[in-house]
Amino acid sequence: MRVWLRRRSIAHTIPERSDQVRNRARRGRSPAFDEQGYKHRNVVERCFNRLKQWRGIATRYDKKAQAYEAAVTLASLLM
Numbered sequence: 846m847r848v849w850l851r852r853r854s855i856a857h858t859i860p861e862r863s864d865q866v867r868n869r870a871r872r873g874r875s876p877a878f879d880e881q882g883y884k885h886r887n888v889v890e891r892c893f894n895r896l897k898q899w900r901g902i903a904t905r906y907d908k909k910a911q912a913y914e915a916a917v918t919l920a921s922l923l924m
Contacts, residue, residue, distance in 0.1 A: 858882040896920055
């Protein structure tokens with residue numbers, strides 16, 4: 846996943862497990878990790894969790910994208 850993102854010049858905030866760091870061979874560039882960005886990632890994840898508490902948004906009953914987007918906007922405004 847990191848390689849795919851790096852090829853497309855997309856910044857990521859994927860933490861690396863400590864056992865992977867210890868057992869990795871010393872070759873290639875180590876993955877960058879932005880600690881401040883990871884702290885802000887928590888806010889975004891909590892927002893998605895609160896949105897998914899709305900049943901219609903979690904299962905997407907709406908057939909049209911415009912209706913679904915309106916439901917997401919309404920839920921976001923009511924949060």
